[in-house]
Amino acid sequence: MTNDTTTGTWVAVGxxxxxxxxxxTADGFAVELYGRRGPGGTYPTLQSAKGAVHKAMGPLAERPEFRAH
Structure with missing residues (x-):
């Protein structure tokens, strides 16, 4: 998992x-979840955005790997 905040995009891979x-984004970090309607939200930090992606995967899901692009 990368914590490189100079990158502009990260892909969550489970x-x-x-x-x-x-x-x-200018406001923080915008989350887009595949297969879900509407935006996933904007978070103030990369870590909080990663946590939101993990939580959206469900209670028993393993934390995804975040790949910087």
Whole structure:
């Protein structure tokens, strides 16, 4: 998992493949979850955005790997 906050996009990859992305914005970090309607929200820090992606995967899901792009 990368904590490189100079990157603009991170892809969240779980056991079944990509589950979403995080994009750096002027307001923080925007989360987009694949297969879900509407935006995933904007978070003030990269760590909080990663936590939101993990939580959206469900209570028993393993934390996804975040790959910087």
């Amino acid at each position: 056991p079944a493949g990509a589950v979403g992305t995080i994009h750096r």
